[in-house]
Amino acid sequence: RGTALQSLFKMSYSSSKVGDPRPGQPYKGGNFYAFLPDNKEGQKTAELLKRAFERGLTFQIKSCNREERVTWGFIPHKTSWGGGKARNGYPDAQYLHEVSTLL
Helix, strand or coil: CCCEEEEEEEECCEECCCCCCCCCCEEECEEEEEEEECCHHHHHHHHHHHHHHHCCCCEEEEEECCEEEEEECCCCCCCCCCCCHHHCCCCCCCHHHHHHHHC
């Protein structure tokens, strides 16, 4: 196992905006973690994910039981260093290629 890059996204509690499920309604934020291998391909993918975040593509607001909350969007992220593909972790030999192609 090599070294990892770990990203932390701190999403504040706020109010949703036009285009969200219920504009103007408060939503819950949270802390979201993502992992990438600390190598050339992982660093390239990190830069692509950073641009996606800056464009507002990383997260979405979803309604659940009349409560709005921030969730991961449609871009897959590895949320643990272990557990394999089934648990959004590594090993997953195709992940970096798949997410780079998507972005």
